[in-house]
Amino acid sequence: MSEISFVTPKCRYPGGDDKIFGANARANQKSGEIGFENVINATVGALLNDDGSLSVMKSAMNHFRSLPDAEISAYAPIAGLPEFRDAAIKACFGDYRPDAHIEAVATPGGSGAIRNTIWNYSDPGDAILTSDWYWGPYDTQSTVNGRRLETYKLFNDSDEFNIDAFREKSAELVETQDRLVILLNSPAHNPTGYSLTDKEWESVMGTINKLAENPDKRIVLFADIAYIDFAGDGSSRGFMKLFGSLPENVLVIVAYSMSKAFTLYGLRSGAMICVSSNKYATEEFFNSCQVANRGTWSNGTRGAQKLLADVYADENLKAEIEWERAYYKTLLEERATSFQKASKEAGLETCPYRHGFFVAIPCDKPNEVAEELENRNIYAVALQKGLRFAVCSVSKDKCAKAPKIIKDAIITVESRKWKVESGKWKEKD
Ligand SMILES: Cc1ncc(COP(=O)(O)O)c(C=O)c1O
Structure with a gap:
């Protein structure tokens, strides 16, 4: 029987497991075979x-479960419950609300x-800008929406945010497009764990102000x-003050x-x-995003919205949630510290990690290294420029063990590049 395709060419993608979910499934299978402690x-x-x-914050879950049935079952307004929208703004900015119009x-x-x-903020075919280490769905979202992702080098030679590369690439794109959407994930960048310093944020905003010198251009910074x-701590939101008076x-x-x-x-x-400094721009945002919601997923999850609204209406609930979150934050920090210390001891190079769920390991041939690691019962995600190791999902003890094994796997894959010819090491063609 011949194969009949129905999906339009622009929406056709090859099948197969999602890379991350696929590796996770193999890890779980291996755990079943040789024991969780050995994987x-x-x-x-x-x-x-x-x-x-899965770590589940009981304080949040218990409150969610205590909500009246109708607060969970009912539709939320398309733009979200008004008290949720207020709470989200408070949760987002903390003590660092920018001096601007906000919606x-x-x-x-x-x-x-x-x-x-x-x-809503780029044209079909436009480039969306992010760094060369990036969260995969940035690319997927750009592609399925008929845009394309372009990148600049995230780190300079001193392992700092590469402001020169950002400046150059953004200026190049603004030359040819009327609008530029910039996706910037900080703090605790996925996959590297990098967080821009306040000084680096100042340079980013300075660069954006420069791009905006041409009043016909529209620059949209998406802060993920x-x-x-x-x-x-709370002061990691300090950079948000820079979003005022733009x-x-x-x-x-x-x-x-x-x-x-x-x-x-x-x-x-x-x-x-x-x-935004411009009231019209925030009103336009509200109206357009509301319609974009209606045109895609329609409403959000009412129970979750009610939960956040309640947290910001009840000091005790807020304190309880913050206390439990602090416990998990410490757990995460201990794992990351353990991984970093062991990396140093094993001579394993990592991207500069400051915070967050992931550490990235630059290497050649990431797919081969990941495969080699699977032979050694370690499962990590192969990216374009290296591996992503999720310290969020691995115990402190295992975080201490992994770097030496990763280093060995990288050396093994590296060594496959070489051969001995006439008594000398030569790189294979
Ligand atoms: C960098 C980054 N941005 C955004 C998200 C969005 O997650 P969610 O859609 O669950 O809020 C994630 C989730 O993994 C992420 O890693």
Whole structure:
């Protein structure tokens, strides 16, 4: 029988497992065969307990379960419950609310905010800009929405944010497009764990102001703060003050997500929060994003919205949630410290890690290294420029063991490049 294709060419993609879910499935299978204690599964981008079960914040879950049935079952307004939108703004900025006009619209997590931003603020065919280490769905979201992702080098030779590369690439794109959407994930960048310093943020905003000198251009900075509640203390929001008093042709959209902050990944709740010096721009944002919601997923999850609203209306509940979150933050920090210390001892190079769920390991042939690691019962995600190791899902003890094994696997793969010819080492053709 011949194969009949129905999907339009622009929407046709090859099948196969998602890379991360595929590696996770293999890790689980191996655990079943040789025992969980003998496998290191560093593929999962969620906080797991040491025994591999999902960490769930009981304080958030108990409150969610206590909500009246109708608060969970009913539709939420398309833009989100008004009290949720207020709470999301408070949760997002903390003590560092920028001096500007601000509006929020509910989205299904940060992912929904990415989708609406790309769709509403760039033209078909436009380049969307991010760094060369990036979270894979940035590319997927750009592609399925008929845009393309372009990158600049994230780190300079001193392992700092590469402001020169950012300046050059953004200026190049602004030459040829009227609008530029910039996706910047900090603090606790996925996959590297990098967090821009306040000084680096100042340079980024300075560069954006420069791009905006031409009043016909529209610059949209999408600040992806998915992991902010696991990055440093409240002052890690200090850079957000820089979003006030911007030129009127610069718009900032901050993606607030409840997935990590409340360990409520599956409830699909968050908000896109617009910051602008221009009141019209924020009103336009609200109206357009509301319609974009209606035209895609329609409403958000009412129960999750009610939960966040209640947290900001009840000091005790807020304190309880913050206390429990602090416990998980410490757990994460201990794992990351353990991994970093062992990396130093093993001579394993990593990207500069500051906070967050992941550590990245630059290497050649990441797919081969990942395969070699699987032979040694370690499962990590192969990216274009290296591996992603999820410290969020691996116990402190296993974090201490993994770097030496990873280093050995990299050396093994490296050594395959070489052969002996006439008594001398030569690189294979
Ligand atoms: C960098 C980054 N941004 C955004 C998200 C969005 O997550 P969610 O849609 O669950 O809020 C994630 C989740 O893994 C992420 O890693």
